Every structure is written in C-alpha cells, then in structure tokens.
Amino acid sequence: MPGSTILNPFVCGCSWMWLKNGGPRIGFGSQKTSQFLGGFDNRFEDSEFVRISTTLSLYIGRHFLVGFLVLFVLFLTLILMLDTVELLRRAASKPHVTFGMVVEMALMKLPHMGQQIFPFSVLFGGMAAFWRLTRSHELVVTRGAGVSVWQFLLPVILIAFGLGLFQIMIVNPLASTTLTRYERMENVHLRGQKSFLALSGSGLWLRQANPNGQSVLHAKHILQHGDEVELNDLIVFMFEGKDKFRGRINSKSALLEDGFWHMRNAWVHIPEEPPAFEKDYWLSTDLTLDRIQDSFAPPETMSFWDLPGFIGTLEVAGFSALRHRLYFHTLLAAPFLMCAMVLIAATFTLRHSRRGATTFVISGGVLTGFVLYFFSDVVYALGLSDSIPVTLAAWTPSVVATFLGSAMLLHLEDG
Numbered sequence: 001m002p003g004s005t006i007l008n009p010f011v012c013g014c015s016w017m018w019l020k021n022g023g024p025r026i027g028f029g030s031q032k033t034s035q036f037l038g039g040f041d042n043r044f045e046d047s048e049f050v051r052i053s054t055t056l057s058l059y060i061g062r063h064f065l066v067g068f069l070v071l072f073v074l075f076l077t078l079i080l081m082l083d084t085v086e087l088l089r090r091a092a093s094k095p096h097v098t099f100g101m102v103v104e105m106a107l108m109k110l111p112h113m114g115q116q117i118f119p120f121s122v123l124f125g126g127m128a129a130f131w132r133l134t135r136s137h138e139l140v141v142t143r144g145a146g147v148s149v150w151q152f153l154l155p156v157i158l159i160a161f162g163l164g165l166f167q168i169m170i171v172n173p174l175a176s177t178t179l180t181r182y183e184r185m186e187n188v189h190l191r192g193q194k195s196f197l198a199l200s201g202s203g204l205w206l207r208q209a210n211p212n213g214q215s216v217l218h219a220k221h222i223l224q225h226g227d228e229v230e231l232n233d234l235i236v237f238m239f240e241g242k243d244k245f246r247g248r249i250n251s252k253s254a255l256l257e258d259g260f261w262h263m264r265n266a267w268v269h270i271p272e273e274p275p276a277f278e279k280d281y282w283l284s285t286d287l288t289l290d291r292i293q294d295s296f297a298p299p300e301t302m303s304f305w306d307l308p309g310f311i312g313t314l315e316v317a318g319f320s321a322l323r324h325r326l327y328f329h330t331l332l333a334a335p336f337l338m339c340a341m342v343l344i345a346a347t348f349t350l351r352h353s354r355r356g357a358t359t360f361v362i363s364g365g366v367l368t369g370f371v372l373y374f375f376s377d378v379v380y381a382l383g384l385s386d387s388i389p390v391t392l393a394a395w396t397p398s399v400v401a402t403f404l405g406s407a408m409l410l411h412l413e414d415g
Helices: 009-020 031-038 042-046 054-093 099-135 138-144 149-191 289-295 307-316 322-349 357-384 390-414
Strands: 196-200 203-210 213-225 228-240 244-257 260-269 276-284
Touching (some): 054 099, 099 138, 213 244, 244 276, 307 322, 322 357
Antiparallel strands (some): 244 260, 260 276
16 A cells, blocks of 8 residues: 555565665665665675575465465365264264264374375465465565575475474374274274284283183294294283183293194193193184284384384394384485475466466366375385385385476476
C-alpha cells in the first residue's frame, strides 16, 4: 500500500544484494526502508561475490518448513482415518475388540507410517514452498540479484538434512516402540497368535502353544546348521491353560524336527513327583525354522540406537541379520534422501510460472514420488533377497535421486 512502513524482509534482503551487485538504484518509497538497507549486511562490502543474507535464508527456510509441516499433518490425518477404517473392518468378526482398542492400534501404528511419508512430505512441501515463491516472483528477484539456485537452496537443504536426522534419532525410537505395541495387540486380538520369540544377550526366549496349554523355552546357545536348529542348555517351563504351572524340563540339547523338539538327556520335573531322566524326549511344537526367523523382532520395531547391538546378537546366534542390516543402512541414508527430495522439488517449480504450469507441477511431483517409491521398493527387495549388497540396496535411492536432481538443476541454472 502507498506510504506503508511495513517491510518485507525478503524484498529488503534481495534489494540490498541487488544494489551491492551493481544493480540500478531504485527508490523504495520509504525512508525506513532505505535506513534498513543501509545497515542490512555490511559483510557484502568486503566480498567479491554475492552472498545470500541471513534474513533471506530464514525467509526461504521458513516457507519450506511450514509447507512440510502442513503436508505432513495432512498425510498423517489421512493415514489415521484409513487405518482406523481398515482395522474396524478386520475387527468386525471379533466381538471382544472394542472401538477404543481399534483407535489405540491405529494411533500406535501412526508414528511408523509417519516415517514412511517423511520423504514425500519433504518433496511436496518443497514444491509448495518454491511454487509459491516463484508465483510471487520473489525467487525471480532473488536470482536477478545475482544469487544462484544453489545459494538459495542451501538453507532448505540444511533444514531437510536436519529433518532426516530428527527422523532417525527421535521419530524412529518412538515409532519402533509404538509399532511393537501395535503388533502385539494385532497378534493377540486380530490374529490370535500365541507364539512369541525374543533374542537377547542371555539367550533365546520362546513361547509356543501346545495341545494342553503352552510352553516357555529358554536356551543359552543357539546353533543353526542349514535347515536345522539346535538349542543348547535348554529349560522348558510347561503350563496348563494360561498360567497353571505343569512342570519343567532341563535338557542339554534339543533339535527342531518335524512337529516336535527332540531333546536328549532330559530331566523332567513334575510337581509332587520325583525327577525323571529321559534319554530321548519329544515336545510337540508347531514351529519351523522359517517361523522362528520371522518371529524375531522385525527391524521396524527396533530403535535406531538398538539395531547395531541386535544385529551383532543375531549373527553371534547364527541367524541371518540381513533384514536388520539393510534397514539400518536405509535409516543412515535417510538424511541424504531428504536433501535429494529438495533438489527434485526445485526442478519442478523454479521456471514454471506460465498458465497451465500448475497441472505440470502437480502431475510431475506425483509421478516422481510414485517412481521413487517404486524404485526404492524394487531395490529394497533385491537387497532382502541378497541379490545385491546391503549398502548398495540401501544407498542407491538416495544417490540416484541426488544425481538426478543435481543434473536437472545444473541444466536449469547453466543449460
């Protein structure tokens, strides 16, 4: 408005750099504006090249951060609604599952889903921020002042990298804890699963269902030979029903065979009866090697800080830690993937201010997000099958996206 004394920090910052870079001396219509520009950033006086001001960096970074947060919350809300509807459908045939339990399960799963949409929130948040700045010609003024695309993208890239660190250091531990609770509730209330397994430094703990109740097995050492699993220094606690103690078995070793554990040199302790020695003892089970390995804590339920130790424990026990090592490297690559999303977002929004460009930006961003998601899943599957090295499978999406975004920006800037 004429005579207004409210200063736009973006315009002030860009105009000062333009003047310092030899641009025409244009009046700003306000004495306060001139005074502001006169003392804006004296560092440019001793510089031979144009530097982006702190004010402008904060302005662009704030636009990106707001766009990211808005889209992230929108995505989370949509996911929560869809998950709640799906869980209600699955619980329709389970009268004991209440609506409150369904909502709790959906909330417990939400942080994990938030991790999955982090890169897409960065991508679309960056596109929204850059599109708004381009449509208002603020980025045009910035580039006209001599600031390169890499300079005004730097604060956004740093914020994206920080968001990646926040995801793996803060969000991931929270998501792993809540996902563990969600899976337990899902297994008990929706799947009726009664077999659970845990591996720690003290050995293997396994709970399995028996025809007359359930058993809890603890083995100090685990050996795997091909398709065979052998437990050493084994103790079995047998229960009738859920919590009525029925006896204990001590065995030097037990071999998993078809439908039972084959124990050797076992001592069977039954309440109010003397211990009985059995050279061979068979304990029925419905477990197989594949079910045992699948029952280990999925990598998604392990905190970023706990994964290295758990990987070591798995490998010492003789089990494959491929899934967990792949997931760990994927988390390490997350901050760089966020930076790549910023580069790709910039390529779609920096030079498309003409009529009809909105459709191009939206469709291009959706298509890019879909292609990246599909490509990441394919490479991840190849890593899980051990067809390619773990590091290659985990880091390829970030590296490819970074190279693609950088090449397109170089063409946009210098081509």
